[in-house]
Amino acid sequence: MNPLLVSSIIGASAGIIGTGLGGMIAFFLDTPSKRLLSTLLSFSSGLMIAVVCFDLLPKSFEIGSFACGIMGIILGVAVIIFCEHLIYRDMESKGKNELLKTGILLTVGIALHNLPEGLAIGSGFTAYESYGLGLSLVIALHDIPEGVAMATPLRAGGMDKLKVFMLTLLSGVPTGLGAFIGYLLGGISPMFISICLAFAGGAMLYITCAELIPESVELYKGRISSLGLLFGVILGIVISSMM
Structure with missing residues (x-):
């Protein structure tokens, strides 16, 4: 089989299977309490912070340079703020709730990251x-x-289980596109990959700090939310150490 095709199929499969397996949590969230939702959101926030700070950004600095990394972070934050403005303006006119908006924004960020x-x-x-x-x-x-x-705020916002699962699968598709481009370009510029990684890291960091964490605190103000965040960071560090 054509090596380019193999690379693209395997790349797409890695992204789709990975986010899809995580998205299966949507099928277990029927009518979760505010306490459970807050814990899951804060846990997810901790995971994202650890992945960005202990995996994406260090890798970006290592592949390219500190300057490339910082530039990528700033670009990522700027683009996601612009997307946030467009998404929120559109959804407010349709009366959608904040959790659903956050979930859709996070889907965009993760697709960019893939x-x-x-x-x-x-x-x-x-x-x-x-x-x-x-x-x-x-x-x-x-x-x-x-x-x-991604699945937690979408499901908590009222999106249908199957739609949530399908969105998590679709967010993995850009991995296949990236694999196709990466194979075609071969020794692609390390600076370019560095900026892309930092771009995704900046986008995800903004969504986590500006959306996920405030939402989890608003839902439930007890200690369990903070513990969820800490355990998420710890698990994220463990996962990042495997990279």
Whole structure:
């Protein structure tokens, strides 16, 4: 089979299976209490913070440079604020709630994040097939908590279980596109990958700090929410250490 096609299929599968497995949590959230929702949202926030701070950004600084990383973060925050403005303006006219808006915004952020992961997979296949395969497996595992983080606010906002699950699957598709581009370009510029990773990190960090954490605190003000955040960070560090 064509190596380019293999790289693209494996890349897409890694993203879709990873976020899809995390998105399956939607089927278990029927009528969750505010306490449970707050805990899940704060836990998801902790996962995202750890993935960004202990995986995406350090990798960005290592591949490119500190300046590239900072530039990518600023661009990521700016673009997601612009997307936030467009999404919120559209959904407010339709009377949608805040959790649903947050979930959709997070879906955009994770889809943006999956593109540079695909670039890494495609570039890996141009070097050694075994390296590309190993990287795909690790990225699939790494995407599971992102699927959880995405599905929780969408389901809590009232979106149908199947729609939530389908969205988590679709958010993994950009990994396949990234793998296709990465393989075509072969030794793609490290600076470009660095900026892409930091861009995704900045976008996700903004969504977590500006949306997920405030929503979890508003839902339930007890200590369990803070503990959920801490446990999320710890699990995220463990997952990042596997990368």
